[in-house]
Amino acid sequence: MNCIIIDDDKLSCKVLAELVKRSSFLNLSGVFDSAIDARNEMMKRSDIDLIFLDIQMPEMDGFDFIGSLEKPPSIIMVTSSDNYAVKAYDFDVVDYLIKPVDYSRFCKAVDKVIRYQDKGFGDNIGQQEIFIKKGSSLVKIKLNDIVFIEALENYVVLHTDLEKYTIHFTMKAIEQQLPSFLFIRVHRSYIVNKSRINLIRDSSLEISGYREKESIPIGKSYRDFLLKEINVMMR
Numbered sequence: 001m002n003c004i005i006i007d008d009d010k011l012s013c014k015v016l017a018e019l020v021k022r023s024s025f026l027n028l029s030g031v032f033d034s035a036i037d038a039r040n041e042m043m044k045r046s047d048i049d050l051i052f053l054d055i056q057m058p059e060m061d062g063f064d065f066i067g068s069l070e071k072p073p074s075i076i077m078v079t080s081s082d083n084y085a086v087k088a089y090d091f092d093v094v095d096y097l098i099k100p101v102d103y104s105r106f107c108k109a110v111d112k113v114i115r116y117q118d119k120g121f122g123d124n125i126g127q128q129e130i131f132i133k134k135g136s137s138l139v140k141i142k143l144n145d146i147v148f149i150e151a152l153e154n155y156v157v158l159h160t161d162l163e164k165y166t167i168h169f170t171m172k173a174i175e176q177q178l179p180s181f182l183f184i185r186v187h188r189s190y191i192v193n194k195s196r197i198n199l200i201r202d203s204s205l206e207i208s209g210y211r212e213k214e215s216i217p218i219g220k221s222y223r224d225f226l227l228k229e230i231n232v233m234m235r
Contacts, residue, residue: 007054035065107180
């Protein structure tokens with residue numbers, strides 16, 4: 001998704017730009033400290049999918065900016081105050097973030113944009129390909145083909161249905177590289193592909209279609225987040 005940042009706070013722009021760069025499926029197409037300049041740029045192009053928008057800005061505030069667009073793209077408000085939250089949703093913003101924004105909350109907001117947009121977009125992300133080093137060669141695999149990832153001391157093991165790939169990476173680093181729309185950390189030693197979760201117990205989950213490992217532990221500190229991130233229907 002092509003996105004832009006509109007905020008007259010330089011530090012906020014820098015933080016948001018770093019968060020965007022950590023998301024492999026976002027492309028930062030511009031940073032503007034003026035809503036007017038951003039609007040003028042948008043009049044020249046039609047390929048902006050998402051805007052990270054501050055509210056309190058001189059000359060034209062965030063709400064006036066949205067109102068000036070005939071067909072605004074998806075909007076995520078990023079502001080230092082929660083006083084405008086109700087009004088923001090009247091403008092059909094997708095999410096409302098309070099500064100300072102951390103990476104997990106940022107990912108959750110972007111995931112929501114993906115769900116609101118074309119449903120096929122998530123499938124397209126899953127079809128993205130990465131190269132994994134195996135011996136002296138580079139092997140190409142699709143993100144969707146990664147079933148789960150397991151920590152192994154200073155390495156991680158990427159499990160696919162057919163192969164295992166051991167790479168020199170930390171769990172934290174690979175978690176930041178993978179799209180949170182597809183993958184979720186469920187334990188300090190495990191990241192799983194959400195689409196492959198078949199059954200969730202109190203302290204473990206089962207992966208569908210994987211022959212070598214039937215269950216994966218769920219860490220106590222990760223369970224609540226897991227249940228929030230998947231669709232759970234309860235009476």
